[in-house]
Amino acid sequence: MSYTIADRQLIKKLNTNSILKVVLEKGTISRADIAKILNLTPATVSSNINNLIQDGIVHEVGIGTSSGGRKPVMIELNENGKLFIGVDIHKDGVEAAIVNLAGKILARSERQFSDHGNKFEDDVVTCIDDVRELLPDLKLDGIGIGMHGIVDTNQNISVYAPAMSRRNIALKDYIEKKESLPVFIDNDANAMAIGESWFGQAKGVRNYIFLNVGRGIGSGIVINGELFHGNRYAAGEIGHIRVVESGMRCVCGKYGCLDTVATEYSIIKTIINSIHTGVSSSITELSKGDLSTIDLNMLKEAAQLGDKCVLEALDKMGRYIGVAVSYAINMMNPGMIVFGGSMSVLGEYIIESIRSTAINLSLEECADGVFIVISSLRDNAGVVGAASLGMQNLFKE
Numbered sequence: 544m545s546y547t548i549a550d551r552q553l554i555k556k557l558n559t560n561s562i563l564k565v566v567l568e569k570g571t572i573s574r575a576d577i578a579k580i581l582n583l584t585p586a587t588v589s590s591n592i593n594n595l596i597q598d599g600i601v602h603e604v605g606i607g608t609s610s611g612g613r614k615p616v617m618i619e620l621n622e623n624g625k626l627f628i629g630v631d632i633h634k635d636g637v638e639a640a641i642v643n644l645a646g647k648i649l650a651r652s653e654r655q656f657s658d659h660g661n662k663f664e665d666d667v668v669t670c671i672d673d674v675r676e677l678l679p680d681l682k683l684d685g686i687g688i689g690m691h692g693i694v695d696t697n698q699n700i701s702v703y704a705p706a707m708s709r710r711n712i713a714l715k716d717y718i719e720k721k722e723s724l725p726v727f728i729d730n731d732a733n734a735m736a737i738g739e740s741w742f743g744q745a746k747g748v749r750n751y752i753f754l755n756v757g758r759g760i761g762s763g764i765v766i767n768g769e770l771f772h773g774n775r776y777a778a779g780e781i782g783h784i785r786v787v788e789s790g791m792r793c794v795c796g797k798y799g800c801l802d803t804v805a806t807e808y809s810i811i812k813t814i815i816n817s818i819h820t821g822v823s824s825s826i827t828e829l830s831k832g833d834l835s836t837i838d839l840n841m842l843k844e845a846a847q848l849g850d851k852c853v854l855e856a857l858d859k860m861g862r863y864i865g866v867a868v869s870y871a872i873n874m875m876n877p878g879m880i881v882f883g884g885s886m887s888v889l890g891e892y893i894i895e896s897i898r899s900t901a902i903n904l905s906l907e908e909c910a911d912g913v914f915i916v917i918s919s920l921r922d923n924a925g926v927v928g929a930a931s932l933g934m935q936n937l938f939k940e
């Protein structure tokens with residue numbers, strides 16, 4: 544078999560990414576053990592490791608123990624060898640964080656949109672500037688952006704941002720000009736899915752779906768280790784699967800979508816409605832009677848107190864998500880479903896009903912062996928995932 548230059552470059556990128564992920568997972572490891580784990584030749588591993596050392600991404604940290612023969616030189620990740628800003632742009636605001644190669648957050652900033660997001664690009668730039676000012680001496684390697692809505696990753700434009708009703712924004716070009724750093728952009732759930740494979744539950748999983756459940760609900764689909772964007776970059780819109788017959792009108796204009804019953808807003812609305820109809824809940828006391836102050840932390844506190852009203856609402860939400868997940872399982876036969884996004888802070892109260900509903904409704908053969916888990920990145924998934932868009936592009940050339 545003969546390889547073209549493009550083939551060789553792709554293989555090299557995949558090998559380097561795989562090697563880096565093994566170093567990240569094992570902490571300290573020898574070249575020989577990396578070769579064994581990845582089934583690569585010692586020469587391939589050595590040449591890739593030498594490049595990673597040159598780039599300051601890993602370093603040698605001394606001599607390990609030998610199982611016979613020469614003692615191996617151990618390799619370790621140089622955590623701050625490359626630094627990226629991860630930017631998560633959601634429906635009503637933006638978060639930015641400086642993230643290192645180990646997925647650790649060194650600084651972060653947050654900003655609500657002014658002017659209903661009509662000029663959200665300026666808020667994004669201000670948020671990035673704020674986080675850069677916190678650690679002004681750091682050398683940064685790039686910016687990754689997870690943007691809600693539909694993102695064309697070929698032309699690098701935000702095709703449609705439903706929360707602001709904005710279309711075709713050349714976000715990458717705009718931010719690159721303002722910040723003088725390379726910018727990588729994708730949909731927010733896609734970015735989170737990539738982050739989960741670098742730093743979370745999906746390490747080593749080839750086929751999985753990341754559910755981003757927060758102010759809206761979307762998903763990132765990974766097939767054979769690569770993101771699946773779809774024909775027009777609109778794959779993964781799980782929030783717009785109909786789960787309620789004759790349901791409420793959704794932001795998309797259709798009725799009964801998952802998005803109308805399984806987001807931060809909808810759960811708070813459900814609980815307020817229950818309280819208004821006379822259901823007793825510790826939320827009344829926790830909010831000191833002002834139900835407009837309900838937030839996820841308050842819901843968590845109530846859930847920990849065993850509040851029936853809140854627990855039932857979360858259970859019901861989980862069942863709706865489970866219905867949509869069962870469709871995804873039947874279509875894709877994934878190895879894992881990761882539940883993430885801001886609602887994952889309440890994950891332990893939702894995951895069981897997602898799991899049981901999804902398994903019950905899907906074909907046994909399709910659901911066999913699927914892990915349905917809560918993201919270990921929790922509410923950092925947005926910024927860490929966005930930063931990992933930069934990391935996976937480290938070896939593009």
Ligand SMILES: [Zn+2]
Pocket residue numbers: 782783784793794795796797800802
């Ligand atoms: Zn919809």
